[in-house]
Amino acid sequence: MADIALQNVSKSFGAVEVIKDISFQVKQGEFVVFLGPSGSGKSTLLRMIAGLESIDRGKLLIGGRECQALAPGQRDVAMVFQNYALYPHMTVRDNMAFGLRNIGMKEKDIAARVADAARILEMDALLDRRPSQLSGGQRQRVAIGRAIVKEPAAFLFDEPLSNLDAALRVRTRVELAQLHQRIAATMIYVTHDQTEAMTLADRIVILNDCRIEQIGTPLEVYTYPASRFVAGFVGSPGMNFLDAEISTSGKEAVATLGDGSRMAMTISVPDGGAYELGIRPEAVQVTTGRGDTTGEATVVENLGDRTLVHTRLNDGTSVIALDGGRSQIAPGDTVTLRFDTSQLHLFDSAGRAYHAD
Amino acid sequence: MTPAATRRTNIAGAIITVITVIAAVIWAFPIYWGIVSSFKLEDEVVRPYIELWPEHPTLRHYWFALTQTQIGSWYMNSVATALGVTVLTVSTSLLVGYAISQLRFPGRRALWYLILASFMVPTQVLIINHFVLIANMGLLNTWAGIILPQLIHPVVIIVYKQFFDQVPKEFREAAVMDNASELGILTKIYIPMNWGVTTALSIVTFIWAWNAFLWPFLAVTRTEMMTITVGITQVSDAFGVYYARQLASAVLAGFPVALAYLLFQRRVTQAITLSAGIKG
Amino acid sequence: MIRNARKDTLIAYVLIAPFVAIYGLIFVYPTIDMFILSFQDAPLITFGPQTAEWTGLDNYTRLPGDRRFDTAFWNTAYFVLLSVVPGTLVALAISLGITRLSGRLQSLVLALFFLPYILPVSVVYRIWDWTLNFQFGIAMHLFDTLGIDRVPIFKTSTWFMPAVAFVTIWWTCGFSILLFLAGLRAIPAEIYEAAELDNAGRWTVFRKLTWPLLWPVTALVLTIQLILQLKIFDQVYLFSIGGRPNDNLVMVYYIYQRAFQNDDGGRAAAIAVVLFLMVIVVSVLNFQLLRLAERKT
Numbered sequence: 001m002a003d004i005a006l007q008n009v010s011k012s013f014g015a016v017e018v019i020k021d022i023s024f025q026v027k028q029g030e031f032v033v034f035l036g037p038s039g040s041g042k043s044t045l046l047r048m049i050a051g052l053e054s055i056d057r058g059k060l061l062i063g064g065r066e067c068q069a070l071a072p073g074q075r076d077v078a079m080v081f082q083n084y085a086l087y088p089h090m091t092v093r094d095n096m097a098f099g100l101r102n103i104g105m106k107e108k109d110i111a112a113r114v115a116d117a118a119r120i121l122e123m124d125a126l127l128d129r130r131p132s133q134l135s136g137g138q139r140q141r142v143a144i145g146r147a148i149v150k151e152p153a154a155f156l157f158d159e160p161l162s163n164l165d166a167a168l169r170v171r172t173r174v175e176l177a178q179l180h181q182r183i184a185a186t187m188i189y190v191t192h193d194q195t196e197a198m199t200l201a202d203r204i205v206i207l208n209d210c211r212i213e214q215i216g217t218p219l220e221v222y223t224y225p226a227s228r229f230v231a232g233f234v235g236s237p238g239m240n241f242l243d244a245e246i247s248t249s250g251k252e253a254v255a256t257l258g259d260g261s262r263m264a265m266t267i268s269v270p271d272g273g274a275y276e277l278g279i280r281p282e283a284v285q286v287t288t289g290r291g292d293t294t295g296e297a298t299v300v301e302n303l304g305d306r307t308l309v310h311t312r313l314n315d316g317t318s319v320i321a322l323d324g325g326r327s328q329i330a331p332g333d334t335v336t337l338r339f340d341t342s343q344l345h346l347f348d349s350a351g352r353a354y355h356a357d
Numbered sequence: 358m359t360p361a362a363t364r365r366t367n368i369a370g371a372i373i374t375v376i377t378v379i380a381a382v383i384w385a386f387p388i389y390w391g392i393v394s395s396f397k398l399e400d401e402v403v404r405p406y407i408e409l410w411p412e413h414p415t416l417r418h419y420w421f422a423l424t425q426t427q428i429g430s431w432y433m434n435s436v437a438t439a440l441g442v443t444v445l446t447v448s449t450s451l452l453v454g455y456a457i458s459q460l461r462f463p464g465r466r467a468l469w470y471l472i473l474a475s476f477m478v479p480t481q482v483l484i485i486n487h488f489v490l491i492a493n494m495g496l497l498n499t500w501a502g503i504i505l506p507q508l509i510h511p512v513v514i515i516v517y518k519q520f521f522d523q524v525p526k527e528f529r530e531a532a533v534m535d536n537a538s539e540l541g542i543l544t545k546i547y548i549p550m551n552w553g554v555t556t557a558l559s560i561v562t563f564i565w566a567w568n569a570f571l572w573p574f575l576a577v578t579r580t581e582m583m584t585i586t587v588g589i590t591q592v593s594d595a596f597g598v599y600y601a602r603q604l605a606s607a608v609l610a611g612f613p614v615a616l617a618y619l620l621f622q623r624r625v626t627q628a629i630t631l632s633a634g635i636k637g
Numbered sequence: 638m639i640r641n642a643r644k645d646t647l648i649a650y651v652l653i654a655p656f657v658a659i660y661g662l663i664f665v666y667p668t669i670d671m672f673i674l675s676f677q678d679a680p681l682i683t684f685g686p687q688t689a690e691w692t693g694l695d696n697y698t699r700l701p702g703d704r705r706f707d708t709a710f711w712n713t714a715y716f717v718l719l720s721v722v723p724g725t726l727v728a729l730a731i732s733l734g735i736t737r738l739s740g741r742l743q744s745l746v747l748a749l750f751f752l753p754y755i756l757p758v759s760v761v762y763r764i765w766d767w768t769l770n771f772q773f774g775i776a777m778h779l780f781d782t783l784g785i786d787r788v789p790i791f792k793t794s795t796w797f798m799p800a801v802a803f804v805t806i807w808w809t810c811g812f813s814i815l816l817f818l819a820g821l822r823a824i825p826a827e828i829y830e831a832a833e834l835d836n837a838g839r840w841t842v843f844r845k846l847t848w849p850l851l852w853p854v855t856a857l858v859l860t861i862q863l864i865l866q867l868k869i870f871d872q873v874y875l876f877s878i879g880g881r882p883n884d885n886l887v888m889v890y891y892i893y894q895r896a897f898q899n900d901d902g903g904r905a906a907a908i909a910v911v912l913f914l915m916v917i918v919v920s921v922l923n924f925q926l927l928r929l930a931e932r933k934t
Contacts (some may be wrong), residue, residue: 050534051533051534051639052530052533052534052639053639054639071533072530072533072534072639073533073534073535073536073537074536077534078534079530079531079534081527081530081531082527083525083527085525085527085528085530085531087528087531087546087549087550088550089549089550089552090549098532098535098537098545099534099535099536099537102535102536102537102538102541103536146531369839370737373734373737374734374737374738376734377731377734377735377737377738377746378742378746380731380734381745381746381749381750382749384749384750384753384807385749385750385752385753387764387765387768387807388752388753388756388764390764390767390768390775391760391763391764391767391768394767402773403772403773405773406778407775407778445659448655449655449656449659450656452652452653452655452656453652453653453656455652456648456649456652456653460645460646460648460649460652461640461642461645461646461649462645462646462649462650463646465649468653468657471660471665475660475664477916477917477920478664478668478913478916478917479864479867479868479912479913479916481868481870481889481892481912482671482889482892482909482910482912482913482916483664483667483668483671483909484889484892484893484896484909485671485674485681485892485896485902485905485906485909486666486667486668486670486671486674486906487663487667488681488896488897489670489674489681489902490662490663490666490667490670505659505662505663506663506667508659508663509660509663509664514656539644539645539648540648564755567757568756568757568758570757570758570759570871571870571871571889571893575893575897585757586757586758586759586760587759589759589760589763590759590762590763590875590878600767600770600773603763603767604763604764604767607759607760607763607764608760610757610759610760611756611757611760614755614756614757615752615755615756617755618748618751618752618755619748622744622748625755626747626751626815629812629815630815630816630819633812633816633857633861634857
């Protein structure tokens with residue numbers, strides 16, 4: 001079936017290596033998201049699969065067929081561009097038919113496919129309009145329709161939601177998820193928005209600095225980030241990072257924070273010494289009982305269902321903690337914080353991650 | 358500002374507006390005067406006082422021009438040569454503009470510099486050599502001979518290149534993903550996406566060619582091969598001067614371009630500002 | 638994006654082929670031919686260029702002592718002086734007036750000012766020849782009312798150049814107006830609103846805001862006009878019909894006269910080369926000045 005495999009793929013622009021020896025597989029029907037900051041190489045990687053950028057070394061297999069030397073149109077993939085690139089002088093119908101006409105398909109078959117796609121995307125009424133007569137969301141749908149009619153082995157999306165306003169982005173995200181369930185096609189999706197990645201992906205490929213940091217399901221990368229980079233990049237608000245001195249005895253370890261407070265945990269690290277301790281805000285509770293440390297509330301963000309309390313520990317370290325929706329805390333208050341030590345992560349100086357049990 | 362000051366500037370503004378409108382009317386008055394005179398009888402035309410409207414409006418000068426002179430063939434020559442110049446200039450420039458903007462090939466830079474250089478060379482200095490060339494080719498007194506030396510319009514290429522440069526590269530990529538060939542990308546994407554600029558450039562090129570004087574004047578010696586722009590100045594009546602008749606033929610010569618301008622005002626102004634290097 | 642270099646090159650060469658052929662024939666070759674011809678004694682019409690003889694620098698060394706060349710050169714300079722700066726100022730004034738208007742009135746007024754530019758030179762010639770006609774011209778009624786003696790304008794040397802310059806400004810002003818209007822539209826309205834809040838008067842706004850912000854366009858208009866008017870021929874030729882062409886010579890007219898009336902292609906080519914160099918020098922100088930001005934702002 002139409003799975004996609006990259007084997008030891010590399011690419012350079014002149015002397016700059018932009019993709020460094022990347023290998024992974026996408027299963028048939030899987031929704032894979034390339035997530036990473038700008039310049040991480042995620043778009044380049046997608047364009048290499050599409051055939052818009054050359055693959056200098058390594059192999060690209062689409063449905064078992066070697067594709068790295070084929071022209072973009074012959075790879076059996078379809079792409080949805082960030083700015084949609086809908087041909088402004090053609091109607092929606094002609095936009096969708098353009099690629100099919102170029103391969104010499106019969107007009108009758110084209111009409112059938114266009115009608116099918118229009119039904120799936122619920123845009124029958126828009127077929128004779130031009131792109132300039134459509135709203136942003138409708139254009140987005142046409143762009144997807146243009147991909148659907150080709151019935152490709154895989155859909156490639158290059159940041160397709162970034163041109164939409166916030167409300168529409170959420171709605172379209174849901175529609176995309178539904179579409180994926182309905183047509184069960186292989187999809188590769190590039191974004192820098194980790195909410196999109198978390199909500200849409202079967203698996204996320206996190207890219208940084210031209211290489212893969214981690215591949216995993218959304219829950220895996222969230223719960224067990226493979227590196228300091230992934231831990232910091234995934235999740236909003238971001239993970240708290242504190243300098244800690246670790247002393248170990250077997251599977252038990254004790255961390256001493258910068259403000260002198262200590263906490264015990266179960267974790268396997270090779271040696272004691274200086275680590276960065278990471279913990280997500282939801283694992284830091286504001287409590288009235290006994291806690292691990294105290295801090296001064298600097299900013300209180302009430303989100304209704306929960307409250308983010310930005311605190312400063314004695315040594316100046318910032319920690320974001322979570323409180324209930326009806327928090328009474330005011331800036332300047334001293335709060336007691338309790339760390340859920342089962343959700344702790346330690347990162348060594350190379351960025352390698354260790355997770356508490 | 359105090360209310361009094363505001364009122365003062367409003368009055369000053371109103372005065373400027375009125376002056377501008379009056380100036381515009383005076384500015385265009387000679388054109389009106391030429392047209393209106395062409396509808397008067399010859400003896401009305403030479404009356405020693407001003408009549409803003411003909412006493413006995415007449416079409417006889419137009420009738421004369423169209424039946425007794427060669428204006429008919431001059432019209433044909435003008436239409437044919439102006440269309441020839443327009444089609445050849447716009448089509449070749451479009452292809453070159455596309456090649457320079459979208460393709461990479463050896464000599465691209467040299468070609469671009471040649472085009473920029475020709476921008477600076479006044480075609481008027483080439484008249485002698487154009488004449489020798491066209492004479493040697495045996496093309497004097499032919500449409501081709503009138504058309505050929507008028508095909509130097511580097512500005513059309515420059516405008517096309519600018520417009521093609523501005524097409525986001527995603528359109529080319531989308532077309533490539535859609536299996537379009539290079540020719541398909543040009544004819545189905547880039548040209549249709551820029552119809553507006555093609556229309557604008559075609560209209561002004563036509564106007565330029567219709568209005569050309571120096572070269573058509575040199576290239577043609579036989580009266581029946583003249584363009585109308587040249588013809589109306591070269592052939593005069595054998596007996597005396599008929600002002601209204603002359604004006605009627607001038608109106609006929611100016612009518613097509615004036616009409617083109619009035620119909621496509623926005624396109625013409627767009628093309629002209631573009632040709633000067635200003636984004637319209 | 639991936640490009641197939643060989644395919645790109647092939648397609649590009651096919652696309653540029655017609656243009657290169659035409660340009661080689663009517664631009665590159667004639668330009669080189671002009672220089673060659675300027676070193677020859679070459680009758681154009683009577684014997685044909687094949688009878689040309691090399692004469693070295695003769696055609697050039699004869700220019701300084703040539704009275705008609707002298708006339709042509711200074712008349713051209715005089716015409717440029719009379720038309721370029723005044724024409725630019727008139728266009729600026731008109732566009733400042735037009736830019737205040739809005740909607741239909743603005744397009745109507747613009748059309749009235751722009752219409753002359755669209756007309757062929759021979760029509761312009763007929764219109765003004767009629768308007769300024771010594772016996773029946775409507776302008777002469779104006780002369781009479783103002784108590785000025787009627788003059789046969791295009792038959793009088795002192796009046797000729799100023800009158801042609803006047804007609805030329807009337808004819809070509811529309812072009813400059815369009816450029817100025819585009820320049821004025823590019824100035825953001827907020828700047829004027831800020832100036833109004835600062836209590837700036839009309840004149841101050843023009844001097845301190847509009848003029849400096851419009852300067853790049855003004856420089857562009859001046860450049861285009863300068864190069865255009867150096868090449869003047871049509872109007873001078875037409876208005877000289879039945880007059881005294883030898884007094885009214887300008888550079889291109891002299892090229893025409895030498896080549897086609899005196900049948901002397903070589904000397905005509907030498908004059909053409911001089912004009913060619915004048916235009917190139919002016920263009921390059923202008924370009925440098927514009928760049929300098931751009932760096933300052």
